[in-house]
Amino acid sequence: MKRKKRILSLLVSTAVGLAISSGAFAQGQLEKIMKARGLTQKDILAAAKTYTPTGGRDEYLAFASGGQSGQVIVYGIPSMRILKYIGVFTPEPWQGYGFDDESKAVLAQGDVRGQHLTYGDTHHPAISETNGDYDGQYLFINDKANPRVAVIDLKDFETKQIVVNPLFKSQHGGAFVTPNTEYVITASQYPAPYENGYVPLDQFNEKYRGGITYWKFDRKKGRIDPSKSFVVEAPPYSQDLSDAGKLASDGWSFTNSFCSERYVGGIERGRPPFEAGCSSKDTDFLHVINWRKAAKLIAEGKGKKINGFNVLPIDVAVKNGVMFLVPEPKSPHGVDVSPDGKYIIVSGKLDSHTSVYSFDKIMKAIKAKKFAGKDPYGIPILPMKDVLHTQVQVGLGPLHTQFDAKKCVVYTSIYVDSMVTKWDYCAGKVLDQIHIHYNIGHLMAMEGDTEHPDGKYLVALNKLSIDRFNPVGPLHPQNHQLIDISGKKMQLLYDMPIPLGEPHYAVAIKADKLKPEVRYRSGWNSRTDSRSPYKTRAGREKTERHCDADGKCTVEVFGTVIRSHINPEIIEAEQGDTVKIHLTNLERAEDEVHGFAMYGHNVQLSIEPGKTVSTTFVADQEGVFPYYCTEFCSALHLEMEGYLLVKPKGYKAEKASLKAGTVYTKADYEKQVATNLKTQKVIDQVVAFITARNFKDFPTVVALVEDATDQLGFAKGAREKAEAAAAKGDYQNAMLWANQWWQYQVKTADLGLRAKTYLEEHGAKVVK
Amino acid sequence: MKRKKRILSLLVSTAVGLAISSGAFAQGQLEKIMKARGLTQKDILAAAKTYTPTGGRDEYLAFASGGQSGQVIVYGIPSMRILKYIGVFTPEPWQGYGFDDESKAVLAQGDVRGQHLTYGDTHHPAISETNGDYDGQYLFINDKANPRVAVIDLKDFETKQIVVNPLFKSQHGGAFVTPNTEYVITASQYPAPYENGYVPLDQFNEKYRGGITYWKFDRKKGRIDPSKSFVVEAPPYSQDLSDAGKLASDGWSFTNSFCSERYVGGIERGRPPFEAGCSSKDTDFLHVINWRKAAKLIAEGKGKKINGFNVLPIDVAVKNGVMFLVPEPKSPHGVDVSPDGKYIIVSGKLDSHTSVYSFDKIMKAIKAKKFAGKDPYGIPILPMKDVLHTQVQVGLGPLHTQFDAKKCVVYTSIYVDSMVTKWDYCAGKVLDQIHIHYNIGHLMAMEGDTEHPDGKYLVALNKLSIDRFNPVGPLHPQNHQLIDISGKKMQLLYDMPIPLGEPHYAVAIKADKLKPEVRYRSGWNSRTDSRSPYKTRAGREKTERHCDADGKCTVEVFGTVIRSHINPEIIEAEQGDTVKIHLTNLERAEDEVHGFAMYGHNVQLSIEPGKTVSTTFVADQEGVFPYYCTEFCSALHLEMEGYLLVKPKGYKAEKASLKAGTVYTKADYEKQVATNLKTQKVIDQVVAFITARNFKDFPTVVALVEDATDQLGFAKGAREKAEAAAAKGDYQNAMLWANQWWQYQVKTADLGLRAKTYLEEHGAKVVK
Numbered sequence A, B: 001m002k003r004k005k006r007i008l009s010l011l012v013s014t015a016v017g018l019a020i021s022s023g024a025f026a027q028g029q030l031e032k033i034m035k036a037r038g039l040t041q042k043d044i045l046a047a048a049k050t051y052t053p054t055g056g057r058d059e060y061l062a063f064a065s066g067g068q069s070g071q072v073i074v075y076g077i078p079s080m081r082i083l084k085y086i087g088v089f090t091p092e093p094w095q096g097y098g099f100d101d102e103s104k105a106v107l108a109q110g111d112v113r114g115q116h117l118t119y120g121d122t123h124h125p126a127i128s129e130t131n132g133d134y135d136g137q138y139l140f141i142n143d144k145a146n147p148r149v150a151v152i153d154l155k156d157f158e159t160k161q162i163v164v165n166p167l168f169k170s171q172h173g174g175a176f177v178t179p180n181t182e183y184v185i186t187a188s189q190y191p192a193p194y195e196n197g198y199v200p201l202d203q204f205n206e207k208y209r210g211g212i213t214y215w216k217f218d219r220k221k222g223r224i225d226p227s228k229s230f231v232v233e234a235p236p237y238s239q240d241l242s243d244a245g246k247l248a249s250d251g252w253s254f255t256n257s258f259c260s261e262r263y264v265g266g267i268e269r270g271r272p273p274f275e276a277g278c279s280s281k282d283t284d285f286l287h288v289i290n291w292r293k294a295a296k297l298i299a300e301g302k303g304k305k306i307n308g309f310n311v312l313p314i315d316v317a318v319k320n321g322v323m324f325l326v327p328e329p330k331s332p333h334g335v336d337v338s339p340d341g342k343y344i345i346v347s348g349k350l351d352s353h354t355s356v357y358s359f360d361k362i363m364k365a366i367k368a369k370k371f372a373g374k375d376p377y378g379i380p381i382l383p384m385k386d387v388l389h390t391q392v393q394v395g396l397g398p399l400h401t402q403f404d405a406k407k408c409v410v411y412t413s414i415y416v417d418s419m420v421t422k423w424d425y426c427a428g429k430v431l432d433q434i435h436i437h438y439n440i441g442h443l444m445a446m447e448g449d450t451e452h453p454d455g456k457y458l459v460a461l462n463k464l465s466i467d468r469f470n471p472v473g474p475l476h477p478q479n480h481q482l483i484d485i486s487g488k489k490m491q492l493l494y495d496m497p498i499p500l501g502e503p504h505y506a507v508a509i510k511a512d513k514l515k516p517e518v519r520y521r522s523g524w525n526s527r528t529d530s531r532s533p534y535k536t537r538a539g540r541e542k543t544e545r546h547c548d549a550d551g552k553c554t555v556e557v558f559g560t561v562i563r564s565h566i567n568p569e570i571i572e573a574e575q576g577d578t579v580k581i582h583l584t585n586l587e588r589a590e591d592e593v594h595g596f597a598m599y600g601h602n603v604q605l606s607i608e609p610g611k612t613v614s615t616t617f618v619a620d621q622e623g624v625f626p627y628y629c630t631e632f633c634s635a636l637h638l639e640m641e642g643y644l645l646v647k648p649k650g651y652k653a654e655k656a657s658l659k660a661g662t663v664y665t666k667a668d669y670e671k672q673v674a675t676n677l678k679t680q681k682v683i684d685q686v687v688a689f690i691t692a693r694n695f696k697d698f699p700t701v702v703a704l705v706e707d708a709t710d711q712l713g714f715a716k717g718a719r720e721k722a723e724a725a726a727a728k729g730d731y732q733n734a735m736l737w738a739n740q741w742w743q744y745q746v747k748t749a750d751l752g753l754r755a756k757t758y759l760e761e762h763g764a765k766v767v768k
Helices: A003-009 A025-038 A040-050 A102-107 A202-206 A291-298 A314-319 A361-368 A664-693 A699-727 A731-760 B002-015 B025-038 B042-049 B101-108 B199-208 B289-299 B314-319 B359-367 B666-691 B697-725 B731-761
Strands: A059-067 A071-076 A082-089 A126-130 A133-143 A146-152 A158-162 A173-177 A185-188 A210-218 A230-234 A239-246 A252-258 A283-290 A304-306 A308-313 A325-331 A332-337 A344-350 A353-358 A388-393 A398-401 A410-413 A417-425 A428-434 A441-445 A455-462 A478-484 A490-497 A506-510 A543-549 A553-562 A565-567 A572-573 A578-585 A596-599 A603-607 A612-618 A623-627 A643-646 B062-064 B071-075 B082-087 B124-130 B133-143 B148-153 B158-162 B175-179 B183-187 B211-217 B228-236 B238-244 B250-257 B282-291 B303-307 B309-312 B323-329 B333-339 B345-346 B352-357 B388-393 B398-403 B409-414 B421-422 B429-433 B439-444 B455-462 B480-483 B493-498 B506-510 B542-547 B553-562 B564-565 B572-575 B578-585 B593-599 B605-606 B612-618 B625-630 B640-648
Touching: A025 A040, A025 A699, A025 B042, A040 A478, A040 A490, A040 B025, A040 B388, A059 A455, A059 B506, A082 A158, A102 A158, A126 A173, A126 A506, A126 B158, A133 A506, A133 B133, A133 B359, A173 A210, A173 A239, A185 A291, A185 A553, A185 B211, A202 A332, A210 A239, A210 A252, A210 A291, A210 B314, A230 A291, A230 A314, A239 A332, A239 B025, A252 A291, A283 A291, A283 A332, A283 A344, A291 A308, A291 A314, A304 B101, A314 A490, A325 A344, A325 A353, A325 A361, A344 A361, A344 A410, A344 B289, A353 A361, A353 A398, A388 A428, A410 A441, A410 A455, A417 A441, A428 A490, A441 A506, A455 A506, A490 B082, A553 A596, A565 A731, A572 A578, A578 A596, A578 A603, A578 B250, A664 A699, A699 A731, B042 B439, B042 B480, B042 B493, B062 B666, B082 B158, B101 B612, B124 B175, B124 B493, B124 B506, B133 B506, B158 B455, B175 B238, B175 B553, B175 B666, B183 B250, B183 B289, B211 B238, B211 B250, B211 B289, B228 B314, B238 B333, B250 B289, B250 B333, B282 B289, B282 B333, B282 B345, B289 B309, B289 B314, B314 B323, B314 B605, B323 B345, B323 B352, B323 B359, B323 B640, B345 B359, B345 B398, B345 B409, B352 B398, B388 B429, B398 B439, B409 B439, B409 B455, B455 B506, B542 B572, B553 B572, B553 B593, B578 B593, B578 B605, B640 B731, B697 B731
Parallel strands: A230 A308, A332 A398, A553 A578, A572 A643, B228 B309, B333 B398, B553 B578, B572 B640
Antiparallel strands: A059 A071, A059 A506, A071 A082, A126 A133, A133 A146, A133 A173, A146 A158, A173 A185, A185 A210, A210 A230, A239 A252, A252 A283, A283 A325, A304 A308, A332 A344, A344 A353, A353 A388, A398 A410, A410 A417, A417 A428, A441 A455, A455 A478, A478 A490, A543 A553, A553 A565, A578 A612, A596 A603, A596 A623, A623 A643, B062 B071, B062 B506, B071 B082, B124 B133, B133 B148, B133 B175, B148 B158, B175 B183, B183 B211, B211 B228, B238 B250, B250 B282, B282 B323, B303 B309, B333 B345, B345 B352, B352 B388, B398 B409, B409 B421, B421 B429, B439 B455, B455 B480, B480 B493, B542 B553, B553 B564, B578 B612, B593 B605, B593 B625, B625 B640
């Protein structure tokens, strides 16, 4: 059947005859499709504004919280294609997150009072800022259920740190950053005692507390520094979302609240429920805080330590003019500071208005000590009417506001009415409204909470999708609707289902601000951002067994992975041994990830190029445990396998040698070598095709050629082994190494063909 | 500021002025967008073929494995929007999967040898079939790393069962169903001893084994029955994918293999790696198995039990004509049976050909006992040339084949060449080829592995996406490319990134075959498909504490959730108590899911309408632990909260009563009542608007009206409580219940406005 020969001929011929159809835009073709699919002309325009052909890039990247899935969701705008779920508070095996020892250590940072947690309720992502604009370096995200904050590095889209708030017992409001990411702000939600002990509810007013945490971010280390962070103590209201002041209001921050009634429910004993008691008063309080002064007071030792954390008590804050309250329409959801920092927009969700406060008026009232009284905790209350700029009727249930690139233009999500209202906060008038489907929570404009919003697109983060998509059972996806805001009227462009998680807030950054890396430095621990002590180079792989004085033994593997084998392929241990496996991915090629899964031990690693990861487990059962690569990395991927053999304690091997399942002859070897030599000629032709063209003008091709060169180098090594074995008359090994040599040639051919196709499709020119 | 009054006016006015822009298809508009976004006319046609406007439905639903993420991914075709990730082998908190006691029990079924597993390496989903066509009832998916199979019910898209293979130690090939889902077929991959003990590798040929498992599916119960399932023992080759015969070949199944060399690697000790030794021979073996006869032999007691599972030994299988081998080009990836059951297509992935076998010729050779010999285990080998129908040169590295609606037309994925080849397996000729980006594994045509393939679309499941999307760090998404196969030439339509997981195979079913439910029967345990013993009705909520003879105490909560409160709102326990919380979602409305998260106890539940779920934990620390609803379910969602209070052991409460944070007067009450009465008038107007129209013609509106009626009923109840309290002069409670009455009105208004908008947007007519 001469298969190999036929492969050879294909190596140079398959790219032929694949003419890309182009031709004229047949007038009737589009209309025909529209008719068949029931599309309107408006639909076609929306399609044209969002469709992104193969290889195309999105203009913006959005980062959405995944709610109680504990993840962060990354998607492109305007294509609305989801690019990645980043594991944050929840283990995720595809990424090896919470499976390799390195990321387990990150998750373990998030243990709360000794309890290991395997989820988080993520709410509000924030991108690090420099001078009030997104800089694309870091992403912060909070957990509401357990008051935590995670730091994600946008160099590799991995979670690097989780910090636990030692005072709060819940934390909806966060994360929000100050204009130069000096601090990451989070606020408590449901009041609770700062201490961890039991305090009865009849001491709610006296001993339960809220608060706002300012997490100090050490940009040089890329980590939060809890020792330099602090809490500003607040009354037992349910503090909610915050926003940092900027420009005019830099140094201040704003946190709203609900349930300033301090109501405690108990419907099970006949009391009206929380929802009744927490929405009875007409107003709640916006907390206005001078965080710069608070930080100074903490630095001066004016705070105190509770549970080892810095706290600025209410009385100290009040005495030093750090905290003020402003009445705001009840049960507000969002507080958003205008790009120039001069206005603060608050929406009471049971109201039909947004309230625009003037920072200038707030400062004047504070300076004039013009207070409308104090709250029960002695905090001065500024008179609402004195500090309001305007109130605008925007719809029933306004929640959050985002800013347009156009001066004074904002968008507010309207929950009950299921709408977005576009309005002018300077002139105080509604400009446009659009229905969404259904019940919008947050909304997101492009860089819409920075000093320089980008306009163009708006995304409505809708909670319900009931009749929008094909049904998938009682648990529905949510619906992110893309809206074109470039014109005078808003236009709906696209409905995107969210297949996993319940996003709350999202932020969108210009894609060109992100410069993620495509590989790690060799032997890298990506979670600590440092060279792994377990880094292993090619040829230096080893397996050691060492026992301690108590007879406890550890088998430690310093291994590597590369297309298409794991080194070692056999690991031996004795029952009861601790097994530690460290694996370094030797690939230099982008996207050449390898995985590592093992039967019966809950082991699943993801090893991106350059990375070193580890797994540790106890081999507590004797037996045979296959392991293999879980990423389809090459044609020989399924053969990327091995065995952990766990012998019973004290096992004595009988003398036996491994019998070959198949025996090869000199003829087999010579046939294989002949194939390889022919294959090399074909590879040479592909190489000639590539090098005859201006391939160096195409970075993608340069990378492929680099990788192909590596593979050919490996082929050379295998060939030397084959020839050495043949010289000794060992045709069994000669044949096997000759086949390995051919396998490297096939990998080379794979790369060469992709490079050749790329050059053909991208109009490369002959240069010689 | 008269906010409430302004809300009232809005209630009837917000839908006004939202004219949907339509107008003419301005000739230049499309061209302008195309120019701005660099789109070709071909791109616009592709966009028109895939873009699905708001509320539109997809024609097909695809189910893809999530690889080592352990999930199943559901997406629509042609929109390529991902609708859901279904938790299968990996806990997923948004769904509460692996968090509530009910789903923990499902995951626990998947423990392997006492080891709890929190991931799986899912590979090949299979939809249940009736008469060889998808019936849309169940989905099966295998785990390669630990040999398991999960059953997903497509009524609610939930995982119902996990079965563990007690003999295999890995299992890549699966799941594949027989034409009436009598059996779900899985094959072992890396050979290992059936018993769990240690067997040295020098006994590989003698004691390591492969095999094919036939899992009996009990359709009435919707569960696999392990007691009626069996393994057909196979030699220590790496068995791989399978396909069941159909029509002409019904009763037979086909399983291919690689590494029939029986090579054992050991690169760490100088041996050539597995990849070299497992691809040295020119051919491997296709296993041809008469499963119907095998089942009969097992039923007749001709098998034996190993690890408690039925096994048909090789010798019994051979003696009874159950198993035959056919040489196939080495290291094949896919085996696919034609819709009529007459042909079996195999692709050797190191070859450039697909091989088409004739079932008729196979039967003739078997009947004539025309064997080319036996393998080392005595299994007859059919002569390859005698049973081949044809071989076709399709490209380098062919893997899998899917069938078109057009007779004899198939599509094969070409890994090394990164192509799809369309060819005719009857005539044996190539029809068309298209490049994909990059390195395709499986491919999927619409119902393309059934007796009646649907054609139309093909999806290429590409492993690498390196330069296709905005970069998101070293770990890339994979790329599913949608290809239009309705014409003579294949046309690329869409690139879809896979944000989580590494899909291997996928299946696509006509969407209208799926009839998922939108809610559960009240008090339902969705994992056992039966009424939960913990079902709780409204008004029957209770919390009990009972202690056993050893003084171990359990606090057991029979609670409910509904917009917007959890009943109970306060739970009390003593340190050391076991806490069991059962929650029933009382909602009848579609999409009104509630969640339940609690600080510090790793508790996160998803409670869809009607569902009852439970969580059990030990309250091992004293303190205050807030809990709340994690699904943004209503305007008052944030107020859907409560506290678990854990008292120290033996704690004696001091006499104290809960002081109100805010005190209300008669005036407050009367003001609230006045608001409510006005709100009621507005609701009446909305009701009048709806009932004056043919709303019963719109099922969505009928459901909204039903829900609104429920909410108004609750409002009535709250009003009665308010009036009763007022009659007693208890204005504190009168005010609170009056506010609760208003909260129900707001929920009613939310629904009413959505119904009103829906009627306006869908051209409802006035009927009276």
